[in-house]
Amino acid sequence: MSTLVKNIMRFVLLILVQFYVLDKIHLHQMVTPYIYFLFILWMPFKLGRTLQMLLAFLLGYTLDSFRHSPGFHSAACVLVAYMRPFLINILIPQEGADANYEEPSAKSMGGFFPYMIYAGLLSLLHHSWLFFLEALEFGNFWYFIIKTLLSTIISLLLIFVAELLFSRKQKFRTNTV
């Protein structure tokens, strides 16, 4: 199916799963796993940077409206979308390799390890910015560091599971240069 339809479905599905499944799980008092930003991680390589940030803002704003929290998730998602191109540039082994595949995945980034670094770093960024903003607002500063680390580990586990469940077939495109 076309990229646009696939991405729209991903957007809707991830927000629904995030809010109606994951937010209802009361793991530890305040630790909630976040999986919706997978949408940003899986956006195609060739979307322009501006469009990427705009889509991320929309994603964050939608989750914010569901949870009635003001701007927290929008800020965190925009940060992830901004840092994404830099990370991809550093992690892809050769110049121009990102034109061969359509979107970041274990295969297109040349191995499982770079993909895990990519996902892990972006998750860490997302969670720390999110919890940092919350901690500024509410003054529980010590809490936030432990919360960030624990939540990142749990979210990474979930991303790993999602990766195994929904393996995306990535065709190697030739004649791209």
Place this chain on the structure above:
Amino acid sequence: MRNVFLFIRRYANFLFFLLLQVVSIWLIVQYNKYHNAVGSAYMNEITGSVNKQYNKIDNFLQLKQKNELLQKENEKLRNSTAENFTSPDTSSKMIADSIPYDTLGHYRKWLYQRAKVVSNSVTTQNNYVVLNRGTAQQLDKDEGVVDPNNSVIGIVTEVSANYAVVMSLLHKDSRISAILKYDPTGGGSIVWDGKEPNYLSFINVRQSAKAKKGDTVITSGITPTFPHGMFIGTIDQVTPDKSTNNYIIKLKSAANFYNLQYAYVIKNYQKEEIDKLLEKVKTKINN
């Protein structure tokens, strides 16, 4: 001038990122106690309708529990009708008169409006409950919300046509004035420290009040939001605060915030009058 444009063009990406961050942070900062963010009422309708659909499925899975709760409530209500009381004198019987009128007349002060909870959260720092009733069904802002057992849930902060957002007690900005049930001299405020759902803090209670574990805490009725006597919780732990002459009391909330199904929104018909009087007094003081 040209240099400015060149600068913007070079750093366009970064500037756009900064712009979006500033917008998000502006949204956060603009949210004070009665959050009036732009477009929030509109989004409320949309997310409310999605929540309603999810809630239909959730509801179906909870029917047995709901039935038991409804039965208990019915029992309590039946028992409180006047027909159930007899006087020792068998020559007379007390019945509910169909015209409740005495020489002073009856003026309704509190109206209970039932509403269904379609969305609930306990895991964030600011938790909200969404009710399936709005301005089209005579709901208004700043009304108190209780559950079917008269336990306090929160205060309505935002209403749209069909949905209302309630700031639950599990919210950093929530403050309810309360007293101890068996020692009305012990009054204070209820706040939440953000740590555990279902556990609240009762602060500013003077140490002269007699408070021990297991005591009930109820609303004081001082503010026009809640009538006197709505349950807030039972005392779990009393610790004296060394710095002031007060207790810090840890309460277990009476309402089970993990499992809210139905709620009653309490309308105070005299609230407008009281608020107008207070406004008048404030302007007089300021002049």
